[in-house]
Amino acid sequence: MNSLRLRLYSIFTRLVIKPWVQRVKNPVEARQAFERHARRMHRHPAFAAYRNGVIGKVPVLWASVGPVSRPEVLLYLHGGGFIVGSPDTHKHMVADIAGAVGVEAVIPRYRLAPENPFPAGFDDVLEVYNGLLARGLRPDQIMLGGDSAGGNLVLSLLAHLSYRKEEIPLCAFVISPVVNLEGGYDSLKENAKSEVLLSAGRFDELGKMYLGHQDCGQDCASPIHAMFERCPPILFHHSSGEILRDDTLEMQRKLVAKGHDVLVRSWPNAFHVFHIMRGHFPEARAALDDIAGFLKARLTSSDS
């Protein structure tokens, strides 16, 4: 049974935020509202430190908590449907994970659609990844993370590296990624009502805004189509009641069939990327701890 606080926040989200998500038209207005919500509601870890930077031509935000004890870096790609969100809307949860692991995180301020459709955002992510390598990090010193559209970008980056037969990062985690922009799976309909936050009816619209005139079958937009001959150990989190539930299960099935090290945790009746509400209910705490535990275990096994 979920905590009372999570259940109350789910009701608030369903009554207030979901209708707004369903009707908002202007991307600029949507971005401003999300940033405002983040400033008011998101709770930061004590001693979290953030600093702006640039890698290549891409602005980034570095996030850490207290002393950084390890040379590895967490490259985190924020969600927001490719349309909204920024390092500022996600830095609190990224700092939480990075702090628990003892590394610094870098969050690219990748370009957003519809002004900058695919592959602009993906190109920015790739530029930051290659910029980290150019600074002397080895691929196995990079951990990837992302949620929702950022999870799509994580998987797309892994697909790209696999296709190019490049070395792959140490590990990755994704929270409720979008894996297929060509339509979605059963859960899009099955969970349209149980979904607390997102609008099933606007899924196609989102895909069109991101893809512009590009073909959505491209591996780097819909990673479910990619080959994934290589893939590092990867952790998925998703919520059983969300419309993107099956994106995780389909991607898992593909990666498992390819013989990769895959871990999937399904959170009962939580909501899309509930991790972002850290400090508000214990499930977010447990979920962030679970991610940090996964990353730490990968670091330990790479040390030995």
Place this chain on the structure above:
Amino acid sequence: MNSLRLRLYSIFTRLVIKPWVQRVKNPVEARQAFERHARRMHRHPAFAAYRNGVIGKVPVLWASVGPVSRPEVLLYLHGGGFIVGSPDTHKHMVADIAGAVGVEAVIPRYRLAPENPFPAGFDDVLEVYNGLLARGLRPDQIMLGGDSAGGNLVLSLLAHLSYRKEEIPLCAFVISPVVNLEGGYDSLKENAKSEVLLSAGRFDELGKMYLGHQDCGQDCASPIHAMFERCPPILFHHSSGEILRDDTLEMQRKLVAKGHDVLVRSWPNAFHVFHIMRGHFPEARAALDDIAGFLKARLTSSDS
């Protein structure tokens, strides 16, 4: 990449054990060979203690390591295709888990097919479960575990309790369970070659031996058909290259759609219930530790 020792053992299993599994006809001979193999090859934790007992009319083996610090009990159902195996072939890995968690484990010596077809074995399991309750344990003081056919029995017991609207155990873990005796899934064909241990060609035969003249669509023989309105937090382990790969993924999909707390770990290119080779390669150690970690986390959250 798996350890050299696991890879060597996989080759040995494929060259020596798999052909034997494919041709052995006599269940008694098969049982004796498995017991002999267990005595020679299975490594026991230091200070493991085993004692025989009886619950109801069912013989059981109690297993523990060192002092038992908690009142909860791990009820473990061994695998062996419903035909072979016993508490003695699995006690070493069960003791390992129980010892790490600080509880005692009980392993029923349930009746085997074909001499005792379904529901004989299942009835024995149910008798032991109810016997534990009769001794004063609450359902939330029982943790369930099982591998292969024993995983089927775990899921069948959970299906039965859910159907009867009885209270459910604290949590469960299953290693590569058989969830559908009516045929199996894509991985039965896809992984027929990559499978190291089991014989895809004998899957139907196994089902017939277990079911006798019963209907295999019964919820308590093929738990994939059960409703699972209730289910405790459950951890699945399976190997990506085994013929039972999809049994785990199909069961996961069903339980996630019902909104349950489900965790699935896919081990890359290990083999069916590789955990049983504890002490021989590090993957078995990591897998048993992962199970113990899951159980301890459930105990901790039930304490608070």
